[in-house]
Amino acid sequence: MKREELIFEQSRPGRRAPTHAPATLAATDDLPSSVLRQEPPLLPEVSELQVVRHFTRLSQLNFSIDTHFYPLGSCTMKYNPRASNTLAMLPGFLARHPLEPDSHAQGVLESLFDLQELLKAVTGMSGVSLTPMAGAQGEFAGIAMIRAYHLARGDTERTQVIVPDAAHGTNPASATMCGCEAIEIPTGPDGDVDLDALRQVVGPKTAAIMLTNPSTLGVFERRISEIAEIVHAAGGLLYYDGANLNAILGRALPAGMGFDVVHINLHKTFSTPHGGGGPGSGVVAVNPRLEPFLPIPIVGKRDGSYVWLTEADRPQSIGRLSGFMGNTGILLRAYIYMRLLGTDGMRRVSGYATLNANYLCARLASAGFTIAYPRRRASHEFIISLKDVARDTGATAMDFAKALLDRGFHAPTTYFPLLVPECLLIEPTETEARQELDDFVQALTEIRDLAGRDVGELKRAPQTTPVRRLDDVRAARQLDLTWQGKPRTVN
Amino acid sequence: MPFIPHTDDDLAVMLQTIGVADIDTLFDEIPAALRISSLPGVPPGLSEAAVTRLMRKRAAQNTDSLCFLGAGAYEHHIPAAVWELAARGEFYSAYTPYQAEASQGTLQLIYEYQSMLAGLVDMDVSNASLYDGATAFAEACLMAVRASRSNSRRVLVARYLHPLWRKAAETLLKGQTVELVELPAVDGHTDPDALTKLDGQDFAAVCLPWPNFLGGLEPVDTLTDWAHSRNMLVIGVCNPVALGLLKPPGKWGARGADIACGEGQPLGIPLASGGPYFGFMACRQALVRQMPGRIVGQTLDIEGRRGFTLTLQAREQHIRRSKATSNICTNQGLMVTAATIHMSLLGSEGLRRVAAQCHANTRSLVGALTSLDGVELRFAPYFHEAVLKLPRPVAPLLAELAAAGILGGYDLGADFPELGQAVLVCATELRTAEDIAAYRHALAGALGMAAAA
Numbered sequence: 001m002k003r004e005e006l007i008f009e010q011s012r013p014g015r016r017a018p019t020h021a022p023a024t025l026a027a028t029d030d031l032p033s034s035v036l037r038q039e040p041p042l043l044p045e046v047s048e049l050q051v052v053r054h055f056t057r058l059s060q061l062n063f064s065i066d067t068h069f070y071p072l073g074s075c076t077m078k079y080n081p082r083a084s085n086t087l088a089m090l091p092g093f094l095a096r097h098p099l100e101p102d103s104h105a106q107g108v109l110e111s112l113f114d115l116q117e118l119l120k121a122v123t124g125m126s127g128v129s130l131t132p133m134a135g136a137q138g139e140f141a142g143i144a145m146i147r148a149y150h151l152a153r154g155d156t157e158r159t160q161v162i163v164p165d166a167a168h169g170t171n172p173a174s175a176t177m178c179g180c181e182a183i184e185i186p187t188g189p190d191g192d193v194d195l196d197a198l199r200q201v202v203g204p205k206t207a208a209i210m211l212t213n214p215s216t217l218g219v220f221e222r223r224i225s226e227i228a229e230i231v232h233a234a235g236g237l238l239y240y241d242g243a244n245l246n247a248i249l250g251r252a253l254p255a256g257m258g259f260d261v262v263h264i265n266l267h268k269t270f271s272t273p274h275g276g277g278g279p280g281s282g283v284v285a286v287n288p289r290l291e292p293f294l295p296i297p298i299v300g301k302r303d304g305s306y307v308w309l310t311e312a313d314r315p316q317s318i319g320r321l322s323g324f325m326g327n328t329g330i331l332l333r334a335y336i337y338m339r340l341l342g343t344d345g346m347r348r349v350s351g352y353a354t355l356n357a358n359y360l361c362a363r364l365a366s367a368g369f370t371i372a373y374p375r376r377r378a379s380h381e382f383i384i385s386l387k388d389v390a391r392d393t394g395a396t397a398m399d400f401a402k403a404l405l406d407r408g409f410h411a412p413t414t415y416f417p418l419l420v421p422e423c424l425l426i427e428p429t430e431t432e433a434r435q436e437l438d439d440f441v442q443a444l445t446e447i448r449d450l451a452g453r454d455v456g457e458l459k460r461a462p463q464t465t466p467v468r469r470l471d472d473v474r475a476a477r478q479l480d481l482t483w484q485g486k487p488r489t490v491n
Numbered sequence: 492m493p494f495i496p497h498t499d500d501d502l503a504v505m506l507q508t509i510g511v512a513d514i515d516t517l518f519d520e521i522p523a524a525l526r527i528s529s530l531p532g533v534p535p536g537l538s539e540a541a542v543t544r545l546m547r548k549r550a551a552q553n554t555d556s557l558c559f560l561g562a563g564a565y566e567h568h569i570p571a572a573v574w575e576l577a578a579r580g581e582f583y584s585a586y587t588p589y590q591a592e593a594s595q596g597t598l599q600l601i602y603e604y605q606s607m608l609a610g611l612v613d614m615d616v617s618n619a620s621l622y623d624g625a626t627a628f629a630e631a632c633l634m635a636v637r638a639s640r641s642n643s644r645r646v647l648v649a650r651y652l653h654p655l656w657r658k659a660a661e662t663l664l665k666g667q668t669v670e671l672v673e674l675p676a677v678d679g680h681t682d683p684d685a686l687t688k689l690d691g692q693d694f695a696a697v698c699l700p701w702p703n704f705l706g707g708l709e710p711v712d713t714l715t716d717w718a719h720s721r722n723m724l725v726i727g728v729c730n731p732v733a734l735g736l737l738k739p740p741g742k743w744g745a746r747g748a749d750i751a752c753g754e755g756q757p758l759g760i761p762l763a764s765g766g767p768y769f770g771f772m773a774c775r776q777a778l779v780r781q782m783p784g785r786i787v788g789q790t791l792d793i794e795g796r797r798g799f800t801l802t803l804q805a806r807e808q809h810i811r812r813s814k815a816t817s818n819i820c821t822n823q824g825l826m827v828t829a830a831t832i833h834m835s836l837l838g839s840e841g842l843r844r845v846a847a848q849c850h851a852n853t854r855s856l857v858g859a860l861t862s863l864d865g866v867e868l869r870f871a872p873y874f875h876e877a878v879l880k881l882p883r884p885v886a887p888l889l890a891e892l893a894a895a896g897i898l899g900g901y902d903l904g905a906d907f908p909e910l911g912q913a914v915l916v917c918a919t920e921l922r923t924a925e926d927i928a929a930y931r932h933a934l935a936g937a938l939g940m941a942a943a944a
């Protein structure tokens with residue numbers, strides 16, 4: 001199995017990659033010694049080749065979309081086109097200081113302006129702000145706008161945000177960040193929101209409901225229009241968590257469903273890189289009643305030129321969310337992807353993502369796996385429950401996940417949503433070929449057979465990865481978060 | 492079809508397996524009234540060649556300049572290897588390392604990053620990064636309010652902290668009723684002699700920029716001891732390149748700062764119109780459970796071999812939901828990848844030389860510009876930015892310089908009227924003597940003077 005020493009362990013005193021720093025140490029004699037650093041920071045002393053080898057080798061310890069099928073539910077791990085990266089990293093885009101005059105950045109601004117328009121088109125909304133730097137920041141922006149809207153109307157008591165129990169953890173956490181209280185409501189047995197429970201909790205304190213549609217259960221919320229009526233009639237607004245927009249792109253519009261604000265994870269639907277955990281982008285789109293409150297800056301057009309609109313132009317804005325204007329380079333990647341897809345390509349995204357999910361779901365059902373919502377049409381993702389397998393063999397969803405790694409597949413999302421016991425949330429995305437899906441069915445079937453035959457062997461998985469199962473309890477109890485120059489642990 | 496591999500044959504077999512006639516039928520649970528059949532606002536798709544042409548044209552519509560503008564984003568040398576490596580598909584197209592065994596590359600890299608970053612700021616522990624400097628600053632304030640022994644929801648902040656960061660923090664803190672209160676200032680930094688004005692008031696923490704927005708060096712030792720004597724936490728808001736040369740927050744005063752945060756862009760991240768960058772955060776060990784964001788720890792696998800995994804996840808939103816330390820889910824993984832490679836290539840000696848050269852170049856710049864009549868240095872000492880008083884209104888001068896291909900700095904008038912007609916200038920290690928001469932020449936021209944010294 002491949003291993004790689006820490007870069008600190010490869011360090012030797014006096015070794016450097018000298019071409020990247022000035023040849024001599026410039027004088028700093030005008031600075032009092034009280035402000036100067038006395039000991040050098042702990043950084044490795046290595047050559048450029050060592051650096052290149054080390055990080056190349058580290059990269060090879062990863063599973064990634066480029067190397068493995070990665071059906072991680074709710075994360076939309078689709079192919080990230082190389083063109084998006086190459087073109088967003090053109091020197092003319094990278095050299096832009098964020099505070100240079102707008103006149104110097106017309107090419108960037110025009111692209112971002114176009115992106116705002118495209119995002120309006122795919123959501124049906126009338127206003128867009130590109131600044132939120134991740135889905136969770138989009139959620140924050142959305143709820144903050146809703147709060148600002150209520151307060152601007154003198155409606156000061158609306159502090160409750162209704163969240164279905166199946167929601168992403170960021171939803172209730174974002175409500176808290178905005179000073180609101182999250183109110184959970186249950187989901188019915190068919191996966192739709194429990195409308196009676198909803199009717200009971202809405203009222204004069206309702207600020208909003210946050211929904212993902214299709215939900216995290218992988219099914220479309222069929223009574224969305226009724227939900228919108230109930231919440232709007234109670235004076236609340238509707239927040240659309242765009243985590244699953246890939247499922248309905250070009251098939252239905254969040255605005256048409258009655259939502260007032262939507263955030264879109266560009267790193268999911270519009271294929272910007274996940275980068276090992278970010279940067280993301282959580283752009284927000286709103287209908288006219290929330291437009292004045294959009295976070296700044298926003299790209300506008302004035303006298304034929306593109307300009308950043310800030311406080312002066314948007315006095316009711318909830319304000320800034322970042323030092324400058326959010327993750328611009330990610331926005332360019334999404335724009336490039338959207339221009340490659342075009343209108344037909346976008347409908348194909350949802351069409352083939354849904355085709356792949358329903359095909360995989362049908363094949364797993366006929367292979368005898370328990371589908372969590374068998375009477376429902378799968379959206380772009382679906383859930384299988386391994387509760388019966390666990391009861392009969394002792395093999396858990398986690399065991400299946402680890403055994404998939406040995407078979408060359410990244411695991412689906414495990415143990416989320418929390419409602420379904422021993423679940424795998426599977427999202428194949430539109431960019432996977434049928435053969436890959438068939439191989440995945442084969443792997444899951446083999447793993448289930450192994451569970452029945454020799455569950456002990458299954459629990460030894462993974463065996464082909466750079467490390468075997470890790471001791472998470474030790475990691476949390478004997479915290480070791482930074483290298484201290486300690487002798488190496490036993491290999 | 493872009494990026495969709497299905498053949499007609501595949502489609503037929505798959506539809507048959509599902510038991511539907513066509514793809515549209517798969518959307519039959521969407522109520523008919525909500526379904527749409529096209530996206531009229533979206534143009535037809537383009538080939539990669541056509542999109543390449545379009546984006547090259549857009550890139551060329553931008554105007555490159557000689558950059559003497561800093562103000563929170565700095566043009567430094569980025570080794571070619573940094574983005575060659577960071578853009579490898581195995582890093583670029585991986586996700587959050589939830590399956591640790593399949594993500595050891597990303598996890599070990601983050602552990603190395605945490606080690607380097609904690610060493611740079613001289614703190615015990617670091618998280619895996621936050622969105623950017625401004626949000627890291629806001630999260631540090633929230634963290635301090637949670638961790639402080641005081642019940643105060645007020646945080647003191649130096650007047651000369653980045654004005655845009657302060658605005659962003661105000662947006663992010665408002666919902667949780669955390670208030671920023673400004674420290675008294677004099678001569679371009681916090682006034683330690685005026686602190687008695689705050690006697691009798693309770694605060695959770697004090698935030699000290701290092702260097703501050705004006706490039707100046709705050710009296711951090713005095714302020715740290717003052718804050719600690721009043722049971723406040725100390726948050727150091729640092730430029731990471733400056734720490735190659737300047738005293739790290741862990742060494743401020745008698746006990747050192749408690750939390751360090753800042754903008755990671757100077758560590759190998761291109762300017763790129765303001766993002767993506769990354770925010771960093773580190774703290775003393777005792778505060779680690781109040782830290783937001785992902786954290787990677789070292790542990791052992793079942794065979795006793797070293798491995799890395801996400802840890803302390805009980806702080807995070809996917810476990811604690813509404814009670815989490817923050818709603819943050821992502822870190823800026825790709826940017827941290829670049830920064831870790833960047834720091835490895837520079838090493839401590841390289842970083843120190845870069846920092847010292849930035850300082851020396853800014854001194855040269857200040858010397859060259861203040862040789863012009865009416866241009867005066869306002870404050871010293873400074874690191875790699877300095878405030879210059881100009882004899883004429885700043886905005887039209889900067890516009891004239893920009894037209895001549897020079898980003899001349901940041902106009903301080905709107906944010907800090909007490910500074911008068913003042914501009915914040917910056918020269919990183921990349922600015923040469925010729926660059927500085929070009930600035931001087933252009934400024935002399937704009938001021939209507941002869942360029943000769």
